[in-house]
Amino acid sequence: MSDTTFRGVPIVELRGISKAFSGAKALEGVDFSCRSGSTHAILGENGAGKSTLIKIMSGVLQPDTGEMYLNGQPVRFRSPAEAAKSGIVCIFQELSLMPDLTVADNISISEPPRRFGLIDGREQKRRAEELLARIRCEDINPNALVRDLSLSRRQMVEIAKALGMNPKVLILDEATSALTSRDVETVYDLLGDLKDEDVASLFISHRMHEVDRLCDTLSVFRNGNHVDTFGKGERSPGEIVRMMIGRDVEAHFPPKPEPREATPYFEINNLSWENRLNGVDLSIGKGEIVGLGGLDGQGQKELLLALFGVLRGVDGKVTADSSSVSPSSPHDAKTGKTRIALVPEDRKTEGLMLPMSIADNLLASSFDKVSTGPFIDSGKERTAVEDGIRKLQIKINKATDAVATLSGGNQQKVVIAKWLMTGPDVILLNDPTRGIDVGTKQEIYKLMRDLADEGKAILFYSTDYAELIGCCDRVAIMYDGTITTQLTGDSINEESIVSASLNINSQSAA
């Protein structure tokens, strides 16, 4: 890389930073630097290591190996407060405000102004007004409770709070995703001001047009590695996308059937929920595996939960064979005319009762199926448990052992076996292979294909593009609560998925 094109001096520098979470490498020997007065974008797929990087810089996480330098001096932050004292302040995606405190309280929460040792309320209010004025949010009352503000306004308060710490390096992690267009403009202006004040801004965003407009430097991360850093305009969007992907696809997938027109069976029309789902249209045929892709948090999880009867106040129409499907609870979804199963996102908290036995977990959705009247029939119980364990080849010691004693892959098999016992027509899968070993992943891919061949309709959300490509007959990409693109046959490839996820096509059209 040629450093000559960048203005300013490096203010933060990372050398050889590595970080692993329970064996899985999140960052591997990363060298990275950021210059004062620059607006620096960090790009990468889900799981590329962006979040880990900024968490290390802002003191939330400590690196396993490697050093960090601030203005040439080695530093090691043990907490976000230490990082903030040194001038590195991060605005996180998850809002860090306390809803029942006032705006002024929140802004000064870490270093409240004091008078005779007690908090000086008047000074605190004055400071809040000053900071809010700086981001052109004079209309926010410092005495208002954060609870009463809209999401966008709360995010602005968050930014004011960060500015109050006089940052030398300001990290914005998807900070604009919750903002209204008016507030976004304000933030753009603010970033310009900060640049003039020689503050470095690190900017994580999935909105390519935003990155294009604001940032002068771009860094691409992939699989925990820093791929390259370059100046704005040095690479085309296509090149950037390829840099983000560029990895080997190792997993083996069962052969897909020839692309064909499946007769629509499970049809979703104009499904909306609050502001997370904005009119989703999708149909799934019997025997079809439809993949659900896109960046994290574009409404994929909400779509699955809405179909499963978990969310309240869902608008739109869902039909199966032209008869309406509108479960009001998972129990409804499980027992209705069209039976629906959901393998939830987090198997440890949503899929399993960890301290309970493997047998009890397998039966948790089918107690009625193994009972005679209110009483559980031990014969039926044993047969059902043995069937489930055999069918999915779950490796266990005894069925009475706690399910927590199993490996992640086998735990996930228990969740899937539990739902297959209910005899579902439609199977919803929320990232079912996350955090499990390659062998089990392949068994799950094969199982999905077998289930599809049995005539089940499968909707499969995955954050791993390789899976979408390898497993799915069709892939629907979600962006901002709607399905923007559907890919079939040969058009299911990494490039088209990534471009559609970043909504690049519609951007150039707009």
Place this chain on the structure above:
Amino acid sequence: MNNLFSSIRPENKPIVIASFFIIAILLIGTGYTLSTQGTAPLLSPNYLLQQLQTGSFLGIVAAGMMMVILLGHIDLSVPWTLTAAAMMAASVGGEMALPTGIAVGLAVGLVNGLGVAYLRIPSMIFTLGVDSVLRGLMVAHTGGFAPQDQATPLMRYLAADRLLGVPVAIYVWAFVSICIAVTLTRTSFGRSIYATGNREGAAYLSGIRTRLVIIGAFMMSGVCASIAGVLLAGYSAKAYQGMGLPYLLPAIAAVVLGGTRILGGQGRYIGTLVGVVLIVLLNSVLSIMQMPEAGRQIIYGSVIVGMLLVYGRGSKVTS
């Protein structure tokens, strides 16, 4: 000791420790009476049956309380549910006395269940409120005086009589115990209680109707409290204000000493039985030793806290 315990499944450890403690209490108590009076009343079957007869009221309350604690909730309305059931049974009288008492328990349990499951009010607050309302209702009902109604002959028979040399109350306790144990281990409702208590979110997403499970458990707690109330009224020949007050904390203590996790999800009914026997015997040994009331309370409380420390802070689940 460690070798001995390592072969025991963690969920059974409290039950084994509590059983040893029961034996220790009996030995210490007997040692004391032998040295001071030269007799061993604690080991006489008749004395033990008598203790279990009075213990059966606590045992029945604890059985119901356990269902609610398994869900990670608590039922603080037990004292006045018990009293209200006893008073209503006594004031209705005749053949309808028993059904009336139980209906009161069912109704209170339903209200508790609806409040916790649908209004999502924490059970600690909601049941405390219901307890207070019931108390007010009972004061209004009696006009603040001790009620003159007498327990019916059936109530007295169930609480105070003997059948084949064994107090009938013990048969009632045994019957309730069998019902609860079968419900917990052999019915889909029982399994759903454990699932919901372990992780309500996962149980809900498994298609378990967690709200109905919560309501069902509170109704069982209410029914158990009302059965105990009716029996206690039969035992004392009449119902009286505040008769349920001494049962709340011992019932919770018995459940927890028996190894049920206070946060829900884990526990065996046999443990609750052991917990009740432990508390009953501890009380009777302390009274045989003519310990002054202050000392009894201190020892009683210390034993409960001490035993919970011995159990450890619950088996950690890591993976």
